[in-house]
Amino acid sequence: MEKKIGHYSLILIFILALTSCQPKEKAIAYGQDQCQHCRMMIVEKQYGSELVSKKGKVYTFDSIECLIDYLQTDNIDENEIALSLVTSFNQPEALRSVKDSYYLHSLKLPSPMGMFLTAFESEEAAMAAKEKFGGKVMNWDNLLKEYSSLK
Numbered sequence: 001m002e003k004k005i006g007h008y009s010l011i012l013i014f015i016l017a018l019t020s021c022q023p024k025e026k027a028i029a030y031g032q033d034q035c036q037h038c039r040m041m042i043v044e045k046q047y048g049s050e051l052v053s054k055k056g057k058v059y060t061f062d063s064i065e066c067l068i069d070y071l072q073t074d075n076i077d078e079n080e081i082a083l084s085l086v087t088s089f090n091q092p093e094a095l096r097s098v099k100d101s102y103y104l105h106s107l108k109l110p111s112p113m114g115m116f117l118t119a120f121e122s123e124e125a126a127m128a129a130k131e132k133f134g135g136k137v138m139n140w141d142n143l144l145k146e147y148s149s150l151k
Contacts, residue, residue, distance in 0.1 A: 023052045023053065023054055023055070023056045023082035023083060024052065024056070024083075025050060025052055025058070025083060025085055025095050026050070026052075026058045027095075028042055028045075028048040028050060028060050028087075028095075029042075030042055030043055030044075030045055030048065031043055033060045034060070035060065035061050035062040035063075035066050036051075036059040036060060036061055036066075036070055037061055037066035037067070037069050037070040038062065038066050038113065040062050040112070041062075042060055042061070042062040043062070043112075044062070044111075044112055045087060045092035045093070046087060046088075046089045046092045046118065047062060047063045047064065047087065047111050047112050047118070047119075048060065048061070048062065048086075048087045048092070048095075049061040049063070049064055049066070049067040049084075049085060049086040049087065049095075049098075049119075050067075050083070050084075050085045050086075050095055051067065051070070051071075051076065051081055051083065051084055051085075052081070052082050052083040052085070053076070053080050053081060053082060054080050054081070054082045055080070056082075059076070062112045062113070063111045063112040063113045063115070063117070064086060064103065064111065064115075064117040064118075064119060064143075065111065065113045065114075065115040065117055066112075066113055067084070067086070067098075068143075068144065068147055071084075083097070084097065084098040084099075085097060085098065086098055086101050086119040087119065088101065088119055088120055088121040088125070089104075089109075089118045089119060089120055089125075089129065090120060090121060090125055091121050096119075096121060098119075098140045099139075099140050100121075101119045101120060101121065101140065102119070102120045102121075102122065102123045102125070102126035102137055102138070102139055103117055103118065103119055103120070103126065103137070103138045103139070103140070103143045104117075104118045104120060104126050104129050104130055104133070104135050104136070104137055104138075105117055105135050105136045105138065105150055106118070106129070106130070106133040106134055106135025106136075107134070107135065108133040108134060108135070109129070109133050109135070115150060115151065116135070116150075117143070117150070123137065123139075
């Protein structure tokens with residue numbers, strides 16, 4: 001019986017070790033965390049974003065444009081990124097994948113770094129905001145393609 005318990009204990013330790021090494025998001029500490037790119041304090045909850053490396057290192061940003069600018073530098077290897085996350089304008093308490101979000105470029109919604117980019121949790125939410133504020137709705141891939149022309 002003791003050998004079975006020892007065997008199960010080893011399996012449990014192995015499973016715990018595997019799950020504890022998984023990269024995971026960390027809630028942004030608004031008013032405390034600094035943007036990795038521009039070094040400004042992150043204060044606006046509707047615009048925070050985050051990268052998590054495969055080793056679990058978390059990089060926080062005060063805006064979508066700082067996240068993209070950081071991705072376009074040589075500061076981080078894209079192959080080392082486990083998670084790329086943004087907060088939604090309508091649901092700022094939750095981080096969500098950049099690929100699952102939609103983005104509105106509207107001159108009536110100023111973002112912290114002045115590029116007027118705002119993330120939304122769905123295409124429908126982004127289209128509703130477009131009806132109210134005007135602008136252009138994009139998915140992540142389109143945003144990356146058009147980013148330099150938005151500057």
